[in-house]
Amino acid sequence: MKNVISSAQMRDADRHTIDTAPIASVDLMERASLAFVGAFMQLYPDRHVSVLVCCGTGNNGGDGLAIARLLQGHGYDAVTVWIARFTERETDDFATNLTRLHNTPVTVAEFLPADELPEIRQSVVIDALLGSGLNKPLTGDWLRLVEHINQASKQVVAVDIPTGLRANGIIPATEPTIFAHEVITFQRPKLSFFFPESAQTMDRFQVVDIGLDEAFIEGAPADFKLVEPEDIRLAYRKRKPFSHKGTYGHALIIAGDTSTMGAAILCCGASLFSGAGLTTACIPQEGLLALNTRHPEVMYCAMADLPDLWDRFDAIGIGPGLGRRVALFEKCLAYEPKPMVIDADALTALAHEQSLLDKLPARSILTPHMKEFDRLFGDHGTWWDRVRTAREQANARGLVIVLKNRYTFIAIPDGRVLINLTGNPAMATGGMGDVLTGMLVAFLAQGYTPEEAAMLACYLHGAAGDRLVADVGMAVVPATQVIEHLPAINGML
Numbered sequence: 001m002k003n004v005i006s007s008a009q010m011r012d013a014d015r016h017t018i019d020t021a022p023i024a025s026v027d028l029m030e031r032a033s034l035a036f037v038g039a040f041m042q043l044y045p046d047r048h049v050s051v052l053v054c055c056g057t058g059n060n061g062g063d064g065l066a067i068a069r070l071l072q073g074h075g076y077d078a079v080t081v082w083i084a085r086f087t088e089r090e091t092d093d094f095a096t097n098l099t100r101l102h103n104t105p106v107t108v109a110e111f112l113p114a115d116e117l118p119e120i121r122q123s124v125v126i127d128a129l130l131g132s133g134l135n136k137p138l139t140g141d142w143l144r145l146v147e148h149i150n151q152a153s154k155q156v157v158a159v160d161i162p163t164g165l166r167a168n169g170i171i172p173a174t175e176p177t178i179f180a181h182e183v184i185t186f187q188r189p190k191l192s193f194f195f196p197e198s199a200q201t202m203d204r205f206q207v208v209d210i211g212l213d214e215a216f217i218e219g220a221p222a223d224f225k226l227v228e229p230e231d232i233r234l235a236y237r238k239r240k241p242f243s244h245k246g247t248y249g250h251a252l253i254i255a256g257d258t259s260t261m262g263a264a265i266l267c268c269g270a271s272l273f274s275g276a277g278l279t280t281a282c283i284p285q286e287g288l289l290a291l292n293t294r295h296p297e298v299m300y301c302a303m304a305d306l307p308d309l310w311d312r313f314d315a316i317g318i319g320p321g322l323g324r325r326v327a328l329f330e331k332c333l334a335y336e337p338k339p340m341v342i343d344a345d346a347l348t349a350l351a352h353e354q355s356l357l358d359k360l361p362a363r364s365i366l367t368p369h370m371k372e373f374d375r376l377f378g379d380h381g382t383w384w385d386r387v388r389t390a391r392e393q394a395n396a397r398g399l400v401i402v403l404k405n406r407y408t409f410i411a412i413p414d415g416r417v418l419i420n421l422t423g424n425p426a427m428a429t430g431g432m433g434d435v436l437t438g439m440l441v442a443f444l445a446q447g448y449t450p451e452e453a454a455m456l457a458c459y460l461h462g463a464a465g466d467r468l469v470a471d472v473g474m475a476v477v478p479a480t481q482v483i484e485h486l487p488a489i490n491g492m493l
């Protein structure tokens with residue numbers, strides 16, 4: 001897993017790399033700018049595209065000046081630079097890069113406070129006004145310039161972070177920022193990029209390596225960790241030659257009601273395709289025909305038989321489409337504790353009867369989306385607050401809380417939050433959460449720890465959706481397709 005680090009830690013990594021590599025600070029800026037230009041050229045290969053690079057006078061602006069020079073060197077023939085001289089301060093590396101830029105044909109215009117801003121005629125604006133040095137909301141001339149750029153409705157590519165966006169995940173809705181279509185960010189994504197409020201500021205980001213000392217970054221204390229493909233490869237256990245169905249555990253899915261039987265069937269299908277040795281469904285009897293037709297491999301257990309059969313199961317998933325049968329949930333909490341995934345209607349039951357929270361088996365997995373989370377733990381005005389509560393609750397109660405989102409946050413008992421990067425908006429369709437729950441139960445049944453199960457299920461669920469978009473070209477991914485695509489994921493493990 002990779003650390004997500006703060007701006008202050010990034011500055012430390014910067015300094016450490018300069019001291020130990022060793023590399024001159026201005027050469028590190030050159031490396032960052034080269035990396036930016038490499039990514040930019042992929043986005044805009046046409047050398048005749050007109051580009052306006054808007055620079056502040058700090059190091060983000062210094063990057064902008066180097067980028068303008070490098071683009072010109074690569075044959076981009078319509079590069080213009082604007083410098084916002086709104087303060088007398090400039091960094092040394094900015095000054096060096098300005099001298100270097102003056103030796104090129106790139107046109108440079110400087111603007112003082114209150115100067116009138118000309119119309120922006122270029123097609124693409126590179127935002128190098130302010131970066132991770134942002135220390136207060138934009139006001140005055142900065143705000144005026146940012147609004148001028150936003151109003152021009154051009155394609156905006158931000159250097160490192162959109163001007164005005166804080167890096168630390170706290171994104172006040174009222175703080176103005178530039179709107180960037182693309183962000184090319186250095187070494188690590190900024191924590192804010194994973195919070196839904198960042199959508200008011202940016203569309204997409206990509207990370208470029210600028211050669212900072214990785215060992216130093218990974219040695220820094222970090223509460224947020226990115227789940228990487230390598231983590232999945234290491235955690236995932238391939239099936240053994242002499243194994244049998246008993247090796248892979250027995251998953252019980254307690255789900256479904258008359259009008260929501262599909263949720264139970266999706267959940268069972270996901271368990272089946274995620275490798276549980278056996279899957280049993282505790283559904284209303286009226287759903288049996290559908291279940292047997294769709295997944296003849298899945299067994300059935302009547303509600304009344306649950307207490308007698310309970311010992312057979314290695315992991316329990318409860319909640320998808322459970323509807324009026326939620327009383328079952330309370331009953332199950334009285335049986336011998338088993339690894340458990342609590343979703344959907346079972347989460348709502350928890351919200352109504354908070355005392356049940358204390359009865360959950362240790363290290364249970366809760367899988368709320370935003371609304372379920374707030375019903376359970378109270379309204380939250382921002383995602384930062386919501387994630388903070390998830391951390392506190394996971395830590396205090398020893399739970400794994402899978403807070404579902406474009407980037408799902410997995411709060412684990414030790415206080416850390418794992419961020420899952422896979423998945424895409426084509427997956428924003430009903431039933432997708434039921435699939436995730438079935439996957440989680442299957443991994444628990446196979447003996448994975450709740451943390452491992454959460455990491456594997458979230459990653460593979462999103463990766464299956466990503467494959468369907470990238471390889472099959474689907475614009476919308478129905479949940480059944482994710483289930484059927486899960487075996488194909490095996491090829492990447």
Ligand SMILES: NC(=O)C1=CN([C@@H]2O[C@H](COP(=O)(O)OP(=O)(O)OC[C@H]3O[C@@H](n4cnc5c(N)ncnc54)[C@H](O)[C@@H]3O)[C@@H](O)[C@H]2O)[C@@H](O)CC1
Nearest residue numbers: 014029032058059060130131132133134135136137138160
């Ligand atoms: N590893 C790194 O940290 C590297 C950083 N580089 C670049 O350096 C940037 C950070 O540079 P700086 O620390 O010089 O800071 P910035 O260039 O982001 O900001 C410059 C200065 O503006 C002032 N300021 C902050 N918020 C303001 C506001 N709202 N209104 C008016 N003034 C404000 C602050 O005094 C700040 O130091 C990064 O974003 C990145 O682009 C790269 O050059 C290379 C490596």
Ligand SMILES: Nc1ncnc2c1ncn2[C@@H]1O[C@H](COP(=O)(O)OP(=O)(O)O)[C@@H](O)[C@H]1O
Nearest residue numbers: 369404405406423424425428430431432433434
């Ligand atoms: N825009 C998106 N990007 C990535 N993943 C998404 C997106 N929209 C939904 N998902 C994923 O799909 C699942 C939806 O879960 P949920 O809202 O509980 O669905 P349902 O209740 O319909 O089953 C979550 O795992 C979520 O992360």
Ligand SMILES: [K+]
Nearest residue numbers: 127130161163
């Ligand atoms: K910027």
